[in-house]
Amino acid sequence: MSSGTFAPAPARAPMRAILRSQIRMELVLTARRGEAVVLAMGVPLLVLLGAGLTDVTTVPGDDRLAYVVPGVLALTVMSTAFTGQAITTGYERSYGVLKRLGASPLTRPGLLISKTAAVLSLIVVQLLVLAAVGIAVGWRPEAGQLLPAIGVTVLATAAYSGLALLLASVLKPETTTGAATLIYVLMLAAGGIMFTAPDVAVVLPLAAHAEALRATLSHGAAVPVNDWLSLAAWAVVCVTAAVKKMRWE
Amino acid sequence: MSDGAVEVREVVVRYGATTAVDGVSLTVPRGRVLALLGHNGAGKTSLLQVCEGFRPADGGECRVLGLDPVRDHDELMPRLGIMLQSGGVYPWATAGEILRLFASFSANPLNPDMLMDRLGLRKFERTRFRRLSGGEQQRLSLAIALVGRPELVFLDEPTAGMDTEARHTTWQLINELRDHGVSVLLTTHLLDEAERLADDVVIMRAGRVAATGTPAELTAAAGIDLLEVRADAGLKPESVHFKAVETSPGEYAVSGALDAAVIAEVLTWFATSGAQVTAVNSRRRTLEDVYLALTKDNRAGVGR
Numbered sequence: 001m002s003s004g005t006f007a008p009a010p011a012r013a014p015m016r017a018i019l020r021s022q023i024r025m026e027l028v029l030t031a032r033r034g035e036a037v038v039l040a041m042g043v044p045l046l047v048l049l050g051a052g053l054t055d056v057t058t059v060p061g062d063d064r065l066a067y068v069v070p071g072v073l074a075l076t077v078m079s080t081a082f083t084g085q086a087i088t089t090g091y092e093r094s095y096g097v098l099k100r101l102g103a104s105p106l107t108r109p110g111l112l113i114s115k116t117a118a119v120l121s122l123i124v125v126q127l128l129v130l131a132a133v134g135i136a137v138g139w140r141p142e143a144g145q146l147l148p149a150i151g152v153t154v155l156a157t158a159a160y161s162g163l164a165l166l167l168a169s170v171l172k173p174e175t176t177t178g179a180a181t182l183i184y185v186l187m188l189a190a191g192g193i194m195f196t197a198p199d200v201a202v203v204l205p206l207a208a209h210a211e212a213l214r215a216t217l218s219h220g221a222a223v224p225v226n227d228w229l230s231l232a233a234w235a236v237v238c239v240t241a242a243v244k245k246m247r248w249e
Numbered sequence: 250m251s252d253g254a255v256e257v258r259e260v261v262v263r264y265g266a267t268t269a270v271d272g273v274s275l276t277v278p279r280g281r282v283l284a285l286l287g288h289n290g291a292g293k294t295s296l297l298q299v300c301e302g303f304r305p306a307d308g309g310e311c312r313v314l315g316l317d318p319v320r321d322h323d324e325l326m327p328r329l330g331i332m333l334q335s336g337g338v339y340p341w342a343t344a345g346e347i348l349r350l351f352a353s354f355s356a357n358p359l360n361p362d363m364l365m366d367r368l369g370l371r372k373f374e375r376t377r378f379r380r381l382s383g384g385e386q387q388r389l390s391l392a393i394a395l396v397g398r399p400e401l402v403f404l405d406e407p408t409a410g411m412d413t414e415a416r417h418t419t420w421q422l423i424n425e426l427r428d429h430g431v432s433v434l435l436t437t438h439l440l441d442e443a444e445r446l447a448d449d450v451v452i453m454r455a456g457r458v459a460a461t462g463t464p465a466e467l468t469a470a471a472g473i474d475l476l477e478v479r480a481d482a483g484l485k486p487e488s489v490h491f492k493a494v495e496t497s498p499g500e501y502a503v504s505g506a507l508d509a510a511v512i513a514e515v516l517t518w519f520a521t522s523g524a525q526v527t528a529v530n531s532r533r534r535t536l537e538d539v540y541l542a543l544t545k546d547n548r549a550g551v552g553r
Contacts, residue, residue: 004429005363008400011356012327021353029341092339100337103301105327105354105397249303 012105019114022106026118030084039079039184040122044130047194048072053137057195063218069134069141070213071193076126077153078206081119081160083184089115089168090176099249108248119161123153142220149216152223155231156209162238169247202226205234254279254314254401254432255300261308262295262456269295271456272309277401277449282423282433284447286440292456293436294334297405300434301331314401327355330399330431332390334406340379344370344389347378348396355397364392368418383410391419395426402426404435408442420445440539444468452539460539470539476503476515479528486518507531 012018030036051057052068059067092098102108135141167176190197191206201207208230212223255277262270270292277283285293299306302318302325311318316325338347348365352358365371368388373381381389387410394402407423408416423446426433437443443450444464452460462470476491482498491505491514503515512531519526 004425005359006395006398006426006429006431008328008429008431009357009398010328010400011398013354013356018354021350025339025342025346025350028346029339032341095338095340096333096336097339099303100331100333103303103322103326103329103331104351107323107326 015110018106019110019117022101022110022114023118023121026114027122030088030118030122033088036084036088039084040076040126041129043079044072044076044126045133047075047188048130048134049137051194052134052139059194060196065134065137065139066218067214068194069131069139070217071191071210072134073127073130073217074156074206074210074213075188075191075193076130077123077156077209078160078187079184080123080126081157082164083180085115085119085161086164086167086180087173087177089165090171090173093168093247093249094173096249102248116161120157123157127153139218141217144220145216145222148223149213152209152212152216152227152231155228155235156205159205159231159234159238162235162240162242165242166238166245169242169245202230205231208234252279252315253277254281255283255434256312257296257300257309258311259309260296260299260306260311262292262299262304263307264295269456270299270306273453273456273458274309275451275458275461277432277434279432280427280430281448282427282435282446283449283451284443285434285436285451285453286438286443287436287453287459288438291453293453294405295456296453297403297434297436301329301403302326327397328400330394330397330402332387332394332402332404332407334409335386337390338378338386338393341377343375343377344381344385345374347389348392351393352396357398358396359398361392361396364396367422368392369415384412384415387411388415388419391422395422399431401432401434404433406436406438408437408439416442440467467539470534472534473507473512473531474504474534474538475532476507476512477501477528477530477532478503478515478519478526480519480524480526484519484522484524486515486522488514488518491515 048069052065061067098111101111131141164180167179171179187204187206190201191204192201192210193206197207202211208227212227215221215223253276257273257275259272259274260270261268261272273292273296275283285296287293298304299311300313300318302322305319313325314328318325345361345365348361352361365374368391370385370388370392373385378386378389387407391404391407394404408419411419423433423435435446444467447464450462450464450467451458478501479499480501486493486501486503490511491503491507493501493503496502505511516526516529
């Protein structure tokens with residue numbers, strides 16, 4: 001064969017290295033987008049401090065923080081896994097980024113793995129920071145039911161990610177942004193975060209997740225069965241629909 | 250099928266009721282440059298999309314480096330360099346970040362700094378993609394396509410939006426790719442680009458192969474076919490080599506086999522008759538004329 005600068009010598013880097021650099025790129029770009037950071041940290045902090053420390057809203061029970069902090073944790077998971085991811089993915093699809101990266105040594109499955117890993121690591125950081133702020137202002141969590149709390153959070157993340165990819169695949173990016181933001185606001189209002197939600201709200205993933213986190217983290221109790229069922233159903237339906245409808249360009 | 254870098258046989262691509270590619274066959278031999286020449290909408294990009302594995306063919310067969318671009322997608326991708334016509338890059342990432350990201354996908358990438366220097370991208374290393382001009386974005390896309398030391402590159406309108414200097418740099422680079430053993434399939438709507446770069450030219454028109462040929466055949470078919478001369482009125486230029494008509498007083502349309510010798514003869518005629526020549530314009534044949542000419546040649550058995 002020929003020699004020279006451009007002499008062919010293709011070789012895929014080890015998949016671990018490929019995924020690592022793609023995950024880093026996803027995180028760098030998220031941090032660079034101002035509105036994503038506000039959505040990810042600003043709004044949850046505002047709700048936590050506003051509704052947790054003042055009497056602007058009516059919440060059940062005497063311990064406002066025991067009600068509000070788990071709700072804010074659930075809200076944060078939704079804002080990152082659903083709203084943020086739907087908006088980003090919608091624009092990446094319209095810019096041809098998904099198409100181009102899918103046709104690189106990263107491959108399409110690699111791209112999905114990277115996105116999921118980036119969202120998960122972001123969520124872990126956000127939850128740790130918000131929980132620390134909550135504890136600093138007087139929230140007293142229970143550690144006994146931590147594993148079930150992580151379990152419902154993983155289910156909620158899967159459901160939100162599926163819904164995000166579904167929305168980004170079937171709608172135009174501008175419509176996706178509008179729809180994802182609207183859903184965020186509606187869930188915030190009806191999801192039992194800042195004030196009491198009606199009992200039927202448990203069919204919403206945010207309300208179910210918030211209730212499950214309140215039971216486990218604030219009261220050291222088991223996750224109510226209805227919350228497990230609601231979140232599991234959302235996860236199965238959303239992920240299945242996303243797999244079926246996923247569009248790369 | 251033989252073992253060309255790209256083997257396309259009777260490929261059909263449909264979008265709903267529209268047939269974008271209608272039974273195209275072509276071969277890109279290894280280590281050669283094939284240019285798909287045609288106007289926008291001729292089906293060039295659709296054919297490329299099939300070769301790149303973005304969509305399956307609706308009919309016919311396509312093998313790339315001996316593999317099926319859809320079924321063997323993940324195995325094939327590290328061996329290809331793909332340059333899309335537009336987009337494909339995070340608008341918020343800088344040129345340097347993007348190129349290094351793609352370099353990190355390869356076990357043995359080209360040096361990103363070297364590529365940025367070669368393509369004049371160094372000063373944009375820290376510029377976000379969306380702030381780059383169209384030509385700068387194209388150059389970055391080309392760098393991305395090459396960074397993994399591919400065996401075969403697909404370049405979709407590689408010089409669209411580039412200024413003259415960048416176009417020459419890109420042409421040099423493509424010639425170098427061929428010299429170093431890389432196979433290239435590129436699309437273009439520019440006659441001169443196909444003439445200068447390609448070993449083989451395939452002209453597409455309305456989803457079909459209208460003509461095939463070498464750049465030499467293309468150049469011959471794309472000669473000057475009309476000379477307009479403005480001089481004194483009422484002259485009667487005559488020769489066995491050209492035909493002249495006075496289209497309006499003092500305006501002469503000269504046709505014939507207008508190579509350099511015949512053009513000299515035309516001007517000599519005006520000089521010896523003592524005419525004041527105030528303007529000379531040549532009109533080159535359009536792509537339309539060229540593929541008509543090439544198709545005619547093919548019918549006469551000159552082409553391949």
